[in-house]
Amino acid sequence: MKKFIVLFVAVMAMFATTAKAQSSLLATLNHEGTISTFYGSNALIQAHAAAADGDVITLSSGTFQSVNIKKAVTLRGAGMVLDAATQTEPTVLANEFTIDIPDETTQRLTVEGIYTNQTVNIxxxxxxxxLKDRFREIYFSGSSYGKDLTFIHCRITEGYNGNSDSNNSAVFQNCLVRNMGGRNYIFTNCLFLAETNSSNSHCANSEYRNCIILNSSSINTTSTYYNNLYCKSYANVNFNVTNNTNVEVAKDNEAIKNLFGYSDDNEYKLTEAAKALIKGTDGTEVGIYGGNLPYDPTPTNPQISKFNVAAKTTADGKLSVDIEVKSAE
Structure with a gap:
């Protein structure tokens, strides 16, 4: 169930007319309870420049110019997909960007409800x-690292190119992922994407639980596997593990046909035939709709769903702003 909060704000304007205020793109910055607003495609860049660690930046729907994130903020978008029920469009970051947060920072970076078809360099x-983000690729250079990262209900459509540095570690919960690289991961109820003619390699020192692994090229003997549904890329691929809780299915089986390839529009729901092949360790279905956090792309935090700004100020220098904020209950 969604709740709508409508705010009508009269703010002082510095000019008789404000071109930026008429834009359909909006970012708000919450710094210690004080709200600032920024308009236009550069609104995220401006909000990040004004932010401090621990601040909250909220973006409306629409396409924003990206910014290199160097502060541990909370960044909230309107979502990574079109919400058909409310006709809320996604928040799109248009350009490649880098995340580089100093080690001494005590605040936590949180990113929710963002869509990007560009590379994110860490x-x-x-x-x-x-949370609930759609990335094309997450890339780590040879000396970079991501430690104790958490991905929930995310889509990584081209690759997570982690390196073998021991500082790297991450948890993936109910995510769609492709071309995983690196080590020290925990995968729970994930779907490992593949084309029908490509393979999925496996990460070292990792745990795979209640996942669907399409076109597995081989296991990694340093990792553990529990209740996964998998198919092999080739008949001679070895998927022997120390337990017998994993179930193999032929890659041409009609039960999993809809899981191959990637499309933003594909919900990747299991057929009843696929559900019958195996249950997860908790008795629910394997894949992204199983477990205690079934996949749902709708953001959990309030999002700016609509705002209207008067074309000009009133005679006493005030500008009328009508903002609608949507939150989930």
């Missing part, structure tokens, strides 16, 4: 959380 990052 230099240094610890204890960050990504």
């Amino acid at each position: 230099n240094k990052l610890k204890n960050a959380m990504f």
Whole structure:
């Protein structure tokens, strides 16, 4: 159930007319209870420049110019998909960007409800959380690292190119992921994407639980596997593990046909035939709709769903702003 909060704000304007205020793109910055607003495609850049660690930046729907994130803020978008019920469009970051948070920072970076079809480069990052985001690629250079990262209900459509540095570690919960690289991961109720003619390699020192692994090329002997549904890329691929709780299915089986390939519009729901093949360790279905956090792309935090700004100020220098904020209950 969603709740709508409508705010009508009269604010002092510095000019008789304000071109920025008429834009359909809006970012708000909450700094210690004081709200600032920024308009236009550069609104995120401006909000980040004015922010401090621990602040909250909220973005409306629409396409924003990206910013290199160097502060441990909470960044909230309107979502990574079109919400058909409310006709709320996603928040899109248009350009490649880098995340580089100093190690001494005590605040946590949180990113929720963002869509980007660009590469996100990570230099240094610890204890960050990504919720209900859609990324094309997350890339780590040879000396970079991401430690104790959490991804929940995310889509990583092209690759998570982690390196073998022991500082890297992450938890993936009910996520769609492709081309995983690196080590020290925990995957729970994830779907490992693949085309019908490509393979999925496996990460070292990791745990795979209640996942669907399409076109597995082989297991990693340093990792553990529990109640996964998998298919092999080739008949001679070895998927022997120390327990017998995993179930193999032929990759041409009609039960999993709809899981191959990637589309933003595909919900990747299991057929009843696929559900019958195996249950997770908790008795629910394997894949992204199982477990205690079934996949749902709708952001949990309030989002700016609509705002209207008067074309000009009143005679006494005030500008009328009508903002609608949507929150989930």
